[in-house]
Amino acid sequence: MIIVLKPGCSEEQISHILAKIEEFGLRHEVSRGVKRTLIGVIGEEDLVRNAPLKAIPGVEEVMTVLKPFKLASREFQEEDSAFDVGCGVTVGGGSLGMIAGPCAIEGEDVLLEIARSVKAAGANILRGGAFKPRTSPYSYQGLGEEGLKILRRVGDELQMPVVTEVMDPRQVELIDKYTDIFQIGARNMQNFNLLTEVGHTNRPVLLKRGMSATVQDLLMSAEYILANGNKRVILCERGIKSFDSSTRNLLDLAMVPNVKGLSHLPVIVDPSHATGRPELIPPMSLAAIAAGADGVHIEVHCRPEEAMSDGQQALLPNQYADVMQGMMQVAQMFKRTIPKPSKN
Ligand code: PEP
Numbered sequence: 517m518i519i520v521l522k523p524g525c526s527e528e529q530i531s532h533i534l535a536k537i538e539e540f541g542l543r544h545e546v547s548r549g550v551k552r553t554l555i556g557v558i559g560e561e562d563l564v565r566n567a568p569l570k571a572i573p574g575v576e577e578v579m580t581v582l583k584p585f586k587l588a589s590r591e592f593q594e595e596d597s598a599f600d601v602g603c604g605v606t607v608g609g610g611s612l613g614m615i616a617g618p619c620a621i622e623g624e625d626v627l628l629e630i631a632r633s634v635k636a637a638g639a640n641i642l643r644g645g646a647f648k649p650r651t652s653p654y655s656y657q658g659l660g661e662e663g664l665k666i667l668r669r670v671g672d673e674l675q676m677p678v679v680t681e682v683m684d685p686r687q688v689e690l691i692d693k694y695t696d697i698f699q700i701g702a703r704n705m706q707n708f709n710l711l712t713e714v715g716h717t718n719r720p721v722l723l724k725r726g727m728s729a730t731v732q733d734l735l736m737s738a739e740y741i742l743a744n745g746n747k748r749v750i751l752c753e754r755g756i757k758s759f760d761s762s763t764r765n766l767l768d769l770a771m772v773p774n775v776k777g778l779s780h781l782p783v784i785v786d787p788s789h790a791t792g793r794p795e796l797i798p799p800m801s802l803a804a805i806a807a808g809a810d811g812v813h814i815e816v817h818c819r820p821e822e823a824m825s826d827g828q829q830a831l832l833p834n835q836y837a838d839v840m841q842g843m844m845q846v847a848q849m850f851k852r853t854i855p856k857p858s859k860n
């Protein structure tokens with residue numbers, strides 16, 4: 517349910533409305549838009565339906581949100597969500613998050629070398645996995661906490677916000693100490709306990725689309741995080757399973773304008789995992805920006821043949837620099853900006 521407040525509703529009235537909502541056993545989220553202030557009312561469906569919200573002073577209208585995702589919807593918030601993810605880098609609302617780095621953190625020297633190259637090329641967020649969700653238990657699983665420490669040190673040294681994957685609710689506290697952004701990988705998009713746990717933090721979350729997840733599934737997972745109080749969710753398209761094995765996954769680029777019509781949340785595209793083929797990454801990166809994406813996520817390695825994970829899809833630093841040049845031009849054409857990270 518969305519409550520539309522009367523224009524000029526006082527803060528006192530708003531507090532009274534919020535208190536009433538709580539009295540009905542429901543929760544609220546306030547969205548202060550340019551034109552109107554809205555209150556999203558969430559809770560058990562029967563309770564929401566039966567609460568006499570219209571009768572509270574200051575309430576102009578009560579609207580039912582037909583979609584199952586509420587706080588993630590454009591109805592709840594008309595303006596694009598935009599927020600700082602660290603070092604002054606804003607993602608959303610015309611400001612692009614350019615995420616780059618290796619699939620896995622393998623050591624400090626390797627990460628520093630990659631990070632320097634992507635930062636010089638224009639990337640504004642450094643990525644690297646310390647806990648890797650590998651299909652095989654015999655594949656490289658990541659450096660764990662040691663990897664997190666390395667990522668933090670390199671991020672601090674280069675003044676870049678960092679993103680790393682969290683796979684389990686029990687890791688949230690530990691990873692929270694080191695990262696600026698939590699990544700929830702495709703394999704965990706519907707790990708509802710994990711979504712709830714990161715929802716209790718106020719760190720930005722990069723939520724990747726599950727490989728067999730619909731757009732609605734993705735938005736419902738985002739809703740879990742939002743409903744638990746964390747408003748800083750970035751969605752990420754990383755390709756879905758298809759019958760065609762000529763690419764690693766099928767990049768659903770139409771999902772970008774599709775989701776942006778349904779939701780105010782930023783959307784980033786990951787052509788690395790979507791295509792699995794370095795030569796397809798540049799054209800898909802340019803297309804992603806043109807399609808309205810709020811950023812692009814690319815895996816880069818200085819020696820892909822030595823990479824512990826996903827080397828076959830990594831771009832070399834000079835290839836990344838080339839695609840960044842192209843993305844900067846497309847961004848300019850569509851009036852988007854790529855913020856440079858600065859001291860926190
Ligand atoms: C990754 O980012 O390295 C990763 C494992 O991605 P995904 O969850 O999209 O497969």
Ligand code: MN
Binds near residue numbers: 619620815825
């Ligand atoms: Mn990877």
